[in-house]
Amino acid sequence: MNTIMALIIILALLMILSGGRRGLSAFFTLIVNFGLLFLTVILIAGGFPPVFVMMFTGISILAIIIYVGNNNESQTNTAFISTLLVLAVMILLIIPMNYLMQIYGFSNEQSEEIEAFNVAIGVNFASIAIATTILSTLGAIAEAAIAVASGMEEIIEQGAAKTAQELRTSGRNIGLQIMGMTFNTLFFGMFGGNLALFILISKLDASFGYYANSKIFASETMLVIYAAISVVLVIWVTIEITVFKTNKGNNPKKS
Amino acid sequence: MKKKLFFECIILLLGAIIIFIVSTHDAFLYKQSILQVTRVEQGKTFKSSDEYGNHDKKTDQTVYGILLNSKKKGEKFKFQNTYTASGGLSQKYQKGQQLFVTLNHDNGKFEVTPLNYKRDTYLFMMCWIMVCLLFMVMKIDGVRTIISVLINFVLFLIIVQLDVSWNITNFFIIFAVSAIIFTAITLAIIVGINRQFVVTFAAIFSGTALALLISVGVMWLTQDNGMHYEALDFATQQPKQLFLSATLIGLLGTVMDAATDIVSTLFELKRSQPEVSFQQLYRSGREVGKDIMGPLINVLLLIFFAETFTMAVLYFRTKNTIGYTFSWTMSLGLLQAVISGIGIALVIPAASLFAAWSLERSRA
Secondary structure, eight states, X not given: OOHHHHHHHHHHHHHHHHHHHHHHHHHHXXXXXXXXXXXXXXXXXXXXXXXXXXXXXXXXXXXXXXXXXXXXXXXXXXXXXXXXXHHHHHHHHHHHHHHHHTOOSOOGGGTTTTTTSOOOOSSOHHHHHHHHHHHHHHHHHHHHHHHHHHHHHHHHHHTOOOSHXXXXXXXXXXXXXXXXXHHHHHHIIIIIHTHHHHHHHHHTTOOHXXXXXXXXXXXXXXXXXXXXXXXXXXXXXXXXXXXXXXXXXXXXXXX | OHHHHHHHHHHHHHHHHHHHHHHHTOGGGOSSEEEEEEEEEEEEEEEXXXXXXXXXXXXXXXXXXXXXXXXXXXXXXXXXXXXXXXXXXXXXXXXTOEEEEEEEEETTEEEEEEEEEOOHHHHHHHHHHHHHHHHHHHHHHHXXXXXXXXXXXXXXXXXXXXXXHHOOTTTHHHHXXXXXXXXXXXXXXXXXXXXXXXXXXXXXXXXXHHHHHHHHHHHHHTTTTTOOGGGSTTOOSOHHHHHHHHHHHHHHHHHHHHHHHHHHHHHHHHHHOTTOOHHHHHHHHHHHHHHHHHHHHHHHHHHHHHTTHHHHHHHHHTTOOHHHHIIIIIHHHHHHHHHHHHHHHHHHHHHHHHHHHHHHHHHO
16 A cells, blocks of 8 residues: 555544544545645646636635634634735735745756756746745644634633733733744744755855855745744734724724 | 834834845855846847747846955956746846856956855845844744744754764664754743643653654555655655654644643643543543644645645646656655644644643642
């Protein structure tokens, strides 16, 4: 049997054992998201504009992560709106930065692997880089938005925060806890996942100048920075939307 | 409040401007020669196509520039460049850009060849924007979380350096030990050194170790059927061990995330309701786990999978089949996500059990 298939089956079994029915639905979101990502690659390779394809699959992926398995409608709506806003801001930030930094395509360090290929394949590598950068941060954004939205909902229900300022402060405390762990997840996921690259760079006896300027290292670092910025933004936006909604609900004149 | 925000924005802008000015004039700090492009002459554009029917354009350009450092500082040079419209490996140069170049001595005449584009200005500026944003939203505590990541980063570089200089056959051991150190340090910063630390650490350790054991066991049983470890990018050491090491470190972050979430919730529950029973604690832990499992595994799927896109597009455009492209470019990323998922699914019951057990024992 194929190794990947065997491990996927084990993952499914463990998720069901550990999470029951909700574990099963979580596994289902994984499969659907995998399918969407695969579709993205095929559409991009087929010549569709990468950024538009990414927006389509990105929004679908966000909706799936946020809505499947979370039943509270008000907090999932808050989370979804704030992730969409942050997605829009990140697109506006990443497009010019990517142009200025010229991070796309393949790096010199990869030349050995693509030796056999002619890389003049008529696609827009810059757009592909923008699409993949945004896609890779979406999971972290969605996770942070849900966690902040549901944590604040809890506080509102308990009646622990009376004024908007108190609600903001407790939202920030929740956000802070989530952010600390999310940064570590992103750091270990992105840098640890690229261990081979770091070993290679280390073997090359790279200088500080290499780290600050080479395409491959700059692109990995930018990925972590974009992810960090979008997580901070999504926490902030989720807090503000929740505060706004609560105020509107408490004020009978407006409603 | 409004005034303060205005003040913070001014500082952000001022800092960005200072970083911009300093880092565009930092050529004297580099040993490598840096060329500032002063003029570009566009040459002819050729159409190119390959045997798969992909059409692209190649354009010649003559780039004129002035050296900003080294012993030839201030002298003018020119070089020829060809770029493709798609931009896979080559780059279109424009007036005002700074590039690293090598100076070649050729028959008494000096010539330059472009080496690397200068990216430090934007990298530093983005770092600055990130730190400012953290401070504006989270105040000083936000900046503190960055410090824990920085400590881990420095440690990570040291460990990689150790791996390179020791160069032992079973280098996986180095990363296994370093994973334990990473966990200990991160937890010490986030939860402090107390009983909660011990419980969380035990959960992370058993969850991660079990996930890796299962994975390695399955790889052995299926005899790595369908795996191409040699497709691992940048591999300079034994690919399978390298892949496992990368997976171990990659999954550590999420497993830590899940474990700290569960353990801290249960400790909090015990504090607010001292009479809560073992069963109740265990069940609450599992409930928290159900909430976070799906989003967490998806985080890793997106991180590991999106990075393979550029290579996969190259494979597809050169008419490779879906199966071939998948197994040579995407399967390792997917497997990393799957193994991390196994780790998360295992750490949820482990963390619930250990926390409930430790809290139960403290009452007796």
